[in-house]
Amino acid sequence: SVTISSEYDFIFKIVIIGDSSVGKSNLLLRFTRNEFRLDTQSTIGVEFAYKQLLIDGKRIKTQVWDTAGQERFKTVIPQFYRGSEGALVVFDLTKPDTFQHVSTWIEEVYRHTPADLPIVLVGNKSDLVEQRAVSREEATALAKHLNLSYMETSALNASNVEQAFVLLVSSVYEKNK
Numbered sequence: 755s756v757t758i759s760s761e762y763d764f765i766f767k768i769v770i771i772g773d774s775s776v777g778k779s780n781l782l783l784r785f786t787r788n789e790f791r792l793d794t795q796s797t798i799g800v801e802f803a804y805k806q807l808l809i810d811g812k813r814i815k816t817q818v819w820d821t822a823g824q825e826r827f828k829t830v831i832p833q834f835y836r837g838s839e840g841a842l843v844v845f846d847l848t849k850p851d852t853f854q855h856v857s858t859w860i861e862e863v864y865r866h867t868p869a870d871l872p873i874v875l876v877g878n879k880s881d882l883v884e885q886r887a888v889s890r891e892e893a894t895a896l897a898k899h900l901n902l903s904y905m906e907t908s909a910l911n912a913s914n915v916e917q918a919f920v921l922l923v924s925s926v927y928e929k930n931k
């Protein structure tokens with residue numbers, strides 16, 4: 755949906771999804787408040803947060819939704835996806851099982867949203883260099899196969915976090931402008 759007001763030119767809802775503990779809540783915190791927490795585990799209580807971006811000279815208000823821990827049950831309520839215009843699908847670069855579940859999360863996203871919804875695949879925790887267990891090559895190959903963009907982020911040291919969201923919101927903007 756596109757809303758015009760004096761504060762912003764566009765407002766887009768985007769969702770962050772993926773397995774438990776991959777860093778979704780911290781990506782949201784880093785992007786919207788430039789904060790990081792070691793102990794966000796399901797108690798964070800934030801349903802969504804806003805961040806204003808300037809893309810192509812347009813003020814874009816981004817409403818970012820977090821699962822608030824529902825993903826532990828391998829699914830989230832349909833309201834979570836309702837009206838969303840983009841998704842970040844996140845896995846943990848140190849946990850291969852979270853990478854293996856990416857396709858399932860993408861199927862779940864497409865079950866609730868239009869098939870051409872922009873999605874950015876995100877490998878998070880790039881700061882844990884020694885513990886890396888998913889290579890950039892295999893993640894890039896999966897992204898290519900699924901026709902998605904891929905970025906590696908660290909919510910801890912802020913590497914690529916804003917870039918991943920800007921990449922997603924730019925695709926959403928291009929589709930909706």
Ligand code: GDP
Nearest residue numbers: 775776777778779780791792794879908909910
């Ligand atoms: P969620 O369950 O996907 O929302 O994951 P959280 O944001 O709650 O993060 C789970 C755990 O991973 C917490 O202990 C975080 O501090 C930690 N974490 C999140 N992002 C990063 C990151 O980029 N690097 C490192 N080293 N730890 C992270």
Ligand code: MG
Nearest residue numbers: 778779796823
């Ligand atoms: Mg969380």
